[in-house]
Amino acid sequence: MVHTKHQEEYPKAMRGLGYGYAVYHPVETSKLYAGAYGYFDEEGDWFRLGDICDAEGCPNLDSTKPFAVKALLARDVHEVQLGFDAKAPVEPAGNIGVHMKYETSSEFGAVLLARPLLKKHQYQNEEFFKRWGEQNFAALRAENSILETYGLWIITKTCQTPYCAIATFGGKRNAISAGFTAEAYKGGKLQAGGRWYLENQSGAWRTFGGYENEDSGAKDEGEAADAGAEAEDVVIFFAGYRIKPSRMPWGRPYADEMRAVGPGVSQVKSHDGEVLECEHWDGKNF
Numbered sequence: 001m002v003h004t005k006h007q008e009e010y011p012k013a014m015r016g017l018g019y020g021y022a023v024y025h026p027v028e029t030s031k032l033y034a035g036a037y038g039y040f041d042e043e044g045d046w047f048r049l050g051d052i053c054d055a056e057g058c059p060n061l062d063s064t065k066p067f068a069v070k071a072l073l074a075r076d077v078h079e080v081q082l083g084f085d086a087k088a089p090v091e092p093a094g095n096i097g098v099h100m101k102y103e104t105s106s107e108f109g110a111v112l113l114a115r116p117l118l119k120k121h122q123y124q125n126e127e128f129f130k131r132w133g134e135q136n137f138a139a140l141r142a143e144n145s146i147l148e149t150y151g152l153w154i155i156t157k158t159c160q161t162p163y164c165a166i167a168t169f170g171g172k173r174n175a176i177s178a179g180f181t182a183e184a185y186k187g188g189k190l191q192a193g194g195r196w197y198l199e200n201q202s203g204a205w206r207t208f209g210g211y212e213n214e215d216s217g218a219k220d221e222g223e224a225a226d227a228g229a230e231a232e233d234v235v236i237f238f239a240g241y242r243i244k245p246s247r248m249p250w251g252r253p254y255a256d257e258m259r260a261v262g263p264g265v266s267q268v269k270s271h272d273g274e275v276l277e278c279e280h281w282d283g284k285n286f
Contacts, residue, residue, distance in 0.1 A: 006168040007044055009108045011283065013074035019120075019159045020237035021283040022112075026164060026208040028232040034061055034121045034158050037133070037140075039150040049144060052132055052154070059125040066117035068193030071178075074110035077102055082177065097197070098185040102167075103175035110168045111176060114161040114236060116193045122157040126241070126280075129154045133243040134268050134276060151244030153281075159237035163209040165198060176204055209234040239282040246277035 007024045014022035023032075027046045035053035040046055052058055071079065082099040102111045123129065133154045141147040167176045184194020198205045210231040246267050264280040 006108070006110075006170075009170075010074075010110050010166075010168055013076075013108055013110050014072070014112070014237075015283050016075055017072055017237075017283075019072075019283065020157055020239040021281050023236055023238060024166075026166075026234035026236050028234055029158070029160050030232055032155060032158065032235045032238065034123055034155055035129075037152060037154045039147060039153050041150060049140070052129060055132060057128060059123050059128055062122050062124055064120040064122075066119045068117055068191075069114060070190055070192050071100075071102070072112040072114070073102065074104070074108070076106040077104045077109045077111060097179050097181045098190075099177060099179050100190070101175055101177045104170065106170075108168070108170040109174065109176070110166070111178075112164060112166050112236065113178065113196055114164040115195065116162065118159055118161045118236075119233070120157070120159045122239075126156045129156050130241050130243075130278060133241055134278065137243050137276060138274065148245065151242045151279075153240060153242050155238055155240040157239035157282075158235045160233040160235045161209065162231065162233050163207070164234060164236055165196070165205050165207045167205045169204055173204070178205075237283065239280075242279040242281055244277055244279075246275040 010024045011022040025044050031048050032046050033051075035058070036048050036051045038046060038048040038050075053061075073079065080101045080103060082101050102109065133152055137147070137152050140152060165178075167178075169176050179197045180190060181195045181197070184191050184196065198207070264282070266278050268276050268278055
């Protein structure tokens with residue numbers, strides 16, 4: 001995948017939502033999940049190396065009850081109703097869907113649509129994974145020299161959904177639009193988890209995942225590549241740690257073996273004396 005400016009701006013713009021670090025290229029849950037470790041390369045692609053789920057002392061995984069959300073908007077993005085659309089695909093037939101526009105008052109905007117439900121999985125005792133990474137970084141780097149460049153990523157929390165659409169925009173294009181079915185628009189308000197349809201806007205919308213429409217038995221827009229395979233959820237937010245060799249000197253001796261060096265960043269000495277840097281990626285600090 002090609003690295004773009006939008007890829008850098010997207011997670012920053014979605015920080016305030018509180019779900020974690022926003023994934024510009026959502027990843028299947030068989031590859032990215034709480035307890036997995038690996039690395040992200042410069043293009044944002046995830047490479048799993050293994051998982052810690054069976055490590056001695058690993059805490060239990062907590063999962064939330066699935067929940068629905070409305071459109072998730074980046075900061076400075078506003079939702080405007082354009083009107084009703086008789087051409088929209090509707091349920092039941094004959095009802096009228098609604099057309100919405102999303103516009104930004106800044107140089108960058110983003111919209112994330114997800115349906116039908118979101119699920120969160122999280123390890124509460126994140127310190128266990130931080131210590132595991134610090135203790136095993138040297139051995140893992142010896143087997144995977146690429147970690148010297150990208151660091152070791154340990155995932156402690158994920159937020160996933162069966163199907164999502166992401167639009168990023170800015171510059172000359174300061175708005176994007178989408179349509180919603182009548183079922184998704186009740187009482188004059190958009191309902192969480194409702195169905196949408198996307199216009200072909202020069203590739204502004206990107207879709208990920210796919211699931212089967214339970215009402216009609218027909219495949220939705222996010223149809224899996226293999227019609228005979230059950231579609232996987234995709235991860236749209238995550239939290240965790242990134243551990244890498246520190247480029248900063250340790251400085252004067254400290255009584256403790258760890259010290260904070262910035263928001264969400266600490267230094268720690270490994271067992272062999274190497275100074276490592278540990279970043280907490282939770283959507284707030286990075």
